Amino acid sequence: MKSRIMYIEHKAFDGNDRGSASIGRVTFSQSSKTIYYHGLAFQTLKGSGVSGNYFEIETGDEYWISGCKRNGKDRHWAGGGPVEIDDDVREEYWTEIRNQPERASEKFA
Numbered sequence: 138m139k140s141r142i143m144y145i146e147h148k149a150f151d152g153n154d155r156g157s158a159s160i161g162r163v164t165f166s167q168s169s170k171t172i173y174y175h176g177l178a179f180q181t182l183k184g185s186g187v188s189g190n191y192f193e194i195e196t197g198d199e200y201w202i203s204g205c206k207r208n209g210k211d212r213h214w215a216g217g218g219p220v221e222i223d224d225d226v227r228e229e230y231w232t233e234i235r236n237q238p239e240r241a242s243e244k245f246a
Contacts, residue, residue, distance in 0.1 A: 138164040138173075141204070142226050142234065144211035145174055148189040148199040155216060160205060160230055160246060161223035172202060188215055205234045209246055220246045 143163045147156035163174045172179040172191065179191040179200060189199025201213040211220060222230055222244055230246070232238040 138166070139169070140164045142230055143172075143174075144201075144203050144205050144220070146201040146211075146213055146216055146220075148201055148213070148216075155218045158212060158216065158218065158220040159223060160211070160220060160226065162226050163202070188213065205230065207235060209235060211246065222246055 140162050142160060144158070144160055145163070146158040161174060163172050165172055170180060171194075178194045179202060180194060182190055182192055182199065189201050191200045191202045192198065193200060201216070203211065205211055212218075227244065228241045231241040231243065235246075
């Protein structure tokens, strides 16, 4: 399976749109139509989402999933709050994506 470090934000509809967010390694199905992350499976909303671009297959919850940006501005424009970096990708994220190896031990972006 192909894998990639990506930004994953749960689009909570609680009035402030500050769902949990993380940076972690996702895998893709053979057809690349399904993304897997921490036991969850996501498929694209093909532009029909309210504020997300993917939905979690089991619950229908919307998520914003995208590639990580070198400048660290990964949050959806309507989102806010801390972004946690998974332990298994932290060093690679800070060194390869952000080009800031001195921050490799930081848990939040």
